[in-house]
Amino acid sequence: MDQKFMKQNILLINPWIHDFAAFNLWVKPLGLLYIGAALKHAGYSVEMIDCLNYNSGIKRNRTYSTGHFFSQEIEKPDIFRNVPRRFKRYGMPLDEFRDVLKRKKTPILICVTSHMTYWYPGVFEAIKAAKEIFQLTPVALGGIYATLCNEHAKINSGADYVIKGPGERQVIELADHLAGVKRDNRVIERDLQKDISPAYELYDKLKSVSIITSRGCPFSCSYCASSRLNSEFISRKPEVVIAEIERFIENLGVKDIAFYDDALFVNPKEHIIPILKGLINNNRKIAFHTPNGLHPRYINSELTDLLYRAGFRTLRLSFEGLSTTIQDASCNKVNCRHLENALSCIMKTWQSAKKQFTDPKPWRVGIYILIGLPGQKVEEVKESISYIHKIGGQIRITEYSPVPTTREFGKALKLCPEIETEPLAHNKSTFTTIGMGIDYKEYQNLKNMANELNMISKKRQEVNL
Ligand code: B12
Ligand code: SF4
Structure with a gap:
């Protein structure tokens, strides 16, 4: 050269x-x-x-x-x-x-x-x-x-x-x-192929970084473009991820690290478990967060214990919804049994953390439900909200955004032809009312219902499940 x-x-x-x-x-x-x-x-x-x-x-x-x-x-x-x-x-x-x-x-x-x-x-x-x-x-x-x-x-x-x-x-x-x-x-x-790390050194000062340990997702939900954005599901080697995290803590002094993976828990024995063990071994006092939804089907007590000990504090679980239509659209990646088991493991880990550690930091757990899918009914959303409240979870509403190249986009197109030519019409805040055929007030009522139930759960529980 x-x-x-x-x-x-x-x-x-x-x-x-x-x-x-x-x-x-x-x-x-x-x-x-x-x-x-x-x-x-x-x-x-x-x-x-x-x-x-x-x-x-x-x-x-x-x-x-x-x-x-x-x-x-x-x-x-x-x-x-x-x-x-x-x-x-x-x-x-x-x-x-x-x-x-x-x-x-x-x-x-x-x-x-x-x-x-x-x-x-x-x-x-x-x-x-x-x-x-x-x-x-x-x-x-x-x-x-x-x-x-x-x-x-x-x-x-x-x-x-x-x-x-x-x-x-x-x-x-x-x-x-x-x-x-x-x-x-x-x-x-x-x-x-040397597995480069994102160039965070381009910032003067940082409190947090976001990282990714895999690209793509093995599932193919009807509303998601993950497989179009990355044609294969590729995981990075656990030791490479652990070394990257060490460098970010050492060189940048960050206190919080978020994981952007679509499918962080897939193949747990080869991927997340060795990563967590490496992090526990390094014993760094920082907090990890997963703003993108995790798959509850992979969660068991071994995993929640390791997550807590490694420093994971914010967990978002993907549930999407109670109805079979929404679970089918989501490739049946999660059902009520998976979710209830995941919450019970998270709770057990917290109970034992209180006994083991002085001043343990509580988890912050939220459960995502998806609203605004074409044809979704208000009653169906209310049932999902009530269900999550009943099992003691914090409800996190995510509004549907029509994503080009996905199967669901075709259905959304029938309700709103503008999404074909004007990407502004994909806005999650505005499409929800169109998708469900409701007005802005009814949409706000659903959000208020979730907020009120979350407040009740918060008062009742010391952990924000
Ligand atoms: C992490 C993530 C988030 C994070 C934060 C993202 C951010 N930085 O803003 C959080 C959790 C907050 C989030 C929120 C939401 N998200 Co999101 N998110 C993602 C996710 C999983 C990964 C994005 C990412 O960082 N990938 C990793 C990097 C390495 O890849 P990349 O950005 O694509 O970059 C590569 C290429 O694009 C390219 N590239 C990038 N820049 C450039 C520049 C040049 C010059 C070149 C040549 C190449 C290039 O090269 C890069 C390296 O290979 C994607 C799905 C996915 N698999 O991509 C969904 C995704 C982007 N999210 C999506 C959605 C729907 C949402 C929400 C609306 C969900 C909801 N209902 O609440 C919200 C929106 C928030 C809002 N305020 O409106 C949709 C997109 C929707 C849309 N219409 O565009 C996606 C595609 C998932 C899906 N459903 O299909 N999200
Ligand atoms: S919604 Fe989640 S599980 Fe489904 S394909 Fe997208 S990233 Fe994978």
């Missing part, structure tokens, strides 16, 4: 969220950080602007490094004119972003990531601002929106390259092309 081309500068951008609400549940641009790591690995110099990493100076109490983003109200897109809620840009003010951009060296390439399909306006805003300042630099767009709404992104985003799917190899090829670097393709493959 010709060394004179190396150390050329590439700028990464994680854009804002434009939405009605956004909460920082260990949100990190993990995909972009993998892109950054791959580019560094290939010899490029990389800088990043994370629009969501903005401290406005307002002090807030944050539990386990979660909290609110800085936000500013912006004009509501016309499609949401009848939604009685304020629309906001979450993350740093636009002018501040422009100022930060102006202070950067001119890059040979700007890499912009994207997350939820309905967050694309923040992506377009970032591309536009970057192009105003670096007029001659090409922009590459990748990530979930760019993959699932590829044509929409190609036509409307203003990016010069719109890249689908896992981008590590593709972005190196693009950068090499722009820099005029000739590299043997086999070298790229071999280097990426």
Whole structure:
């Protein structure tokens, strides 16, 4: 490889969220950080602007490094004119972003990531601002929106390259092309197989990181695009994961680590159990969290004991719903027996933790139910909410967002043809009412019902199950 081309500068951008609400549940641009790591690995110099990493100076109490983003109200897109809620840009003010951009060296390439399909306006805003300042630099767009709404992104985003799917190899090829670097393709493959870690060193200061120990999912629920985003289910080696966590604690001083896996507990004996044993052995005083739903079918007492001892404190379990329709749509990955057994193991572990440890930190456990699937009935949702309350769980409502390429998308399309051409219509807060054919008040009533029952459970229990 010709060394004179190396150390050329590439700028990464994680854009804002434009939405009605956004909460920082260990949100990190993990995909972009993998892109950054791959580019560094290939010899490029990389800088990043994370629009969501903005401290406005307002002090807030944050539990386990979660909290609110800085936000500013912006004009509501016309499609949401009848939604009685304020629309906001979450993350740093636009002018501040422009100022930060102006202070950067001119890059040979700007890499912009994207997350939820309905967050694309923040992506377009970032591309536009970057192009105003670096007029001659090409922009590459990748990530979930760019993959699932590829044509929409190609036509409307203003990016010069719109890249689908896992981008590590593709972005190196693009950068090499722009820099005029000739590299043997086999070298790229071999280097990426060294199992790179996300480039968190691009941040000045961090309290938490999010990591991923596997890509993809062996299930194929009708409403989920996991298998389209990653065609295979691939797990990283436990020892590699443990070493990565050690480096993040040692080098970055983080106190909280969240797992972004779709299927963290699959093949437990080969995967999560050795990871947990390694973490227990290293005995670090940090907390682990799983904001993405876990599969209760794999949970038993051995697993909950190891999870607690390793420092796992926030657990979210996927239940989705009580009806057979929703359990079928979810590949029957979970049923009531799995869920009740999981809760009982979690409770037993807590009882024994109280006896074993002085000042044990309680679990924070929530059970996800999915609402807003096309044709779902209000009564069905109420039954699921009541059931979770009855078995002593905290209800966490997740609203359905139609995801292109999924089987459920076809059903959603019949109720709302706009989702085909306008990704804003995938917004989870607005589609729920359409999916269930209810008005905003009825939807709020369901959320209020869950909140009230959660308050009752909280008063009754010392552990937030
Ligand atoms: C972790 C996760 C979350 C986390 C946080 C995510 C975040 N950072 O914002 C939490 C738990 C908070 C979350 C919440 C939700 N999520 Co979510 N989430 C995921 C998940 C499991 C993983 C995303 C991830 O980080 N992957 C790991 C990284 C390494 O992969 P990646 O980002 O794709 O990056 C790769 C490529 O895309 C590419 N790439 C990325 N950037 C770039 C840039 C360039 C230049 C290039 C070339 C390439 C490139 O290369 C990267 C490396 O290989 C995905 C499913 C999945 N398997 O992807 C769902 C997913 C994104 N979520 C989804 C949904 C539905 C939701 C919720 C709406 C659920 C709900 N009802 O509450 C909420 C939305 C929150 C909100 N406020 O609206 C949907 C998407 C919906 C949509 N319409 O877009 C997905 C796809 C799951 C699904 N159902 O199919 N989620
Ligand atoms: S919803 Fe969960 S279990 Fe189902 S395919 Fe997606 S990631 Fe896998």
